[in-house]
Amino acid sequence: FRPDPDKLNAVREYPIPTKLKAVRTFLGLSSYYRRFIKNYATIAEPLIALTRHSDLKPFQWSEARQNSFEALRQRLIEASIISYPRFDQPFILQLNASDVAREHAIGYASRTLSESECKYSSTVRECLAIVYGLSYDPGSLLLLDYFRNGSLPPHSLLILISLISTSTKPTDVLDSTIANIHFA
Template identity: 30%
Template sequence: MLFGIKNAPAHFQRMVDTIFQEELLEGWMVKCNSGKQELLALGHKVSAFSLVIDQNKVAEVLQKPVPKNIKEIPSFLGFSNYYRKHIKTLAHITSSLYKLCSKDVVFEITKERRNSYERIRYELTNAPCLILPYFELPFKLYIDAACSKGLGEALHQSQIVDGEPREGVICHISRQLKDSDTKYGATQTEFLCLVCDPGKLNYYLKGAVF
């Protein structure tokens, strides 16, 4: 092996893929779907025009009670973060729960944290249907700079549906404010939102009209 044992895992995987190439291809064909209007994939219901949260996945989480210890918090936050594109200002909503994950913080489900937990559950069950982008059309970028909570953005696009123009959501993005960010006023925070976060939207906005 070139460059020593460090590359052993990659060489082994390549060898296995080569030996079982025919079997792997047959396995992929089993997973193929044809002639369907929509299908379930990675916790989403996917169609040619939209992306919707699979409510069967959400139902499993809704059946669980309010977290009773610190170990249950990261699991719940990780699940909600997986669907962050569907939830407006998710970082604002989860800020009080994330504080429980910090060191030297006593575990306590306060009224604020319980409200955050219930709000996330509500947002997951009532999340909007995301539309898939058409890169030939212009985008609309909305920003929400809540000085005390965080930054939020929503990428929209107007598309023709049934002969009429309709504006839909492509994705939501949000993050909490850093300690240095809290020193800015409302105007500066909005500029911060424009300067920092659109990098996460480069896939959509680079070279596009918005």
């Protein structure tokens, strides 16, 4: 799968936003194709931050926002190819970048952390990533049964074990979700 080539021309020629409404429009467009963009939330963060509490501050276009805009526009034009899932193969939830891989992406998922989530420990944030990665698309929930034979990275399994064995407020919220993840 990849974005419609006919629509990529509009992205190539998309003007630099000069108003908040234009930023929101561009974020809406890019977010629609976010499953094709690896690390979408990280790349889009400067633009997303501009839309937060926008009524309390004036519109300011910065170099970081320009870089974010250009990176998103470029990633939309050079969109990654994602493949159909192969149900005869195990699924891998990759939370950390790898320089070498032979797998094919069936989708990318990312989101911006809330202010309170940014304060969580890295262990809790990784657990949030696991839960989000397994459930970001309601249609992909059926894929949970295909995560078996240690196909989650060992580091992720250690994080889950560590997380389940400690009791903190953020993890209490995640307990019911974690209980529904089956590991063979």
